[in-house]
Amino acid sequence: MRTLLTIGEAAKASGLSAKMIRHYEQSGLLAKSPRTDAGYRLYNNQQLQQLGFIARARKLGFSLNEILSLLQLWRDPARESRAVKRLAEQHLADINQKISQLQQMQQVLQQLSDCCSDDHNSQCAILAGLAAGNTS
Amino acid sequence: MRTLLTIGEAAKASGLSAKMIRHYEQSGLLAKSPRTDAGYRLYNNQQLQQLGFIARARKLGFSLNEILSLLQLWRDPARESRAVKRLAEQHLADINQKISQLQQMQQVLQQLSDCCSDDHNSQCAILAGLAAGNTS
């Protein structure tokens, strides 16, 4: 296989979009790519690895800012795994909080929906709940 | 109690911010408020009820677009509760999907974090997982 890919090929290989790869470069997550004489970006194996890293971190919900920190730690041979773990646990806490909030919404909404008659009637428990304010 | 409130008072009463009340007006969720001679917006009881409706719908995670539909149904005497229920169930499905995605992230991340040694060592299971690609 070739060792240098264009941005479209790198996108396909990493599962990211070309647009986002450019965006990550401009945001400072990635070093600026070498270019062909015509200005086309080229990606080597090392950069492909970084794209994969970013793609996987995005799938886990890390923000670009968090990924920047993770990449810096990844590149730093003197990193302490403690620092990485702290980042991950903060993110885990965020995720758990979001889950809780969504579950609360889900509960209230499910209750309202269960009381809604699903027919031609104009009476509606959902609208009544939103109007009356016993949704909290 | 007075029947006409300024935007700040209406904000306090509804739990929304004055900024957002103006935003909802501009977005077409709310009819344009009557104004004093000086141009101050004034809110009566009916509009306060609508602000409460919006605030509660936002707490349940409905988007402004969805709330627009809910308000239209609320105002329509010929509405069918079926229509409201369909909206609510679509939103419930969205919520449940988000919860699932977050739970998947949580699971993978928790596993990685559990394998991370939380010390001065430079070896780190989290970074290894992000680099290697067994996070899916």
Add this chain to the structure above:
DNA sequence: CTAAAGCTTGCCATTAGGGTAAAGTCAATA
């Protein structure tokens, strides 16, 4: 050689707000 596909940059849109600034208004107090 030509046409299609791919790349470049730059700009605009999205969601649901937050912030700031300049200028006008209202109410209470000195």
Add this chain to the structure above:
DNA sequence: TATTGACTTTACCCTAATGGCAAGCTTTAG
């Protein structure tokens, strides 16, 4: 009454992570 502080108005810019479009250049396949 004059001033001061709190409130309101509009208008503009900012956020996060993408998507889309357009104009123009390059590369590749036929």
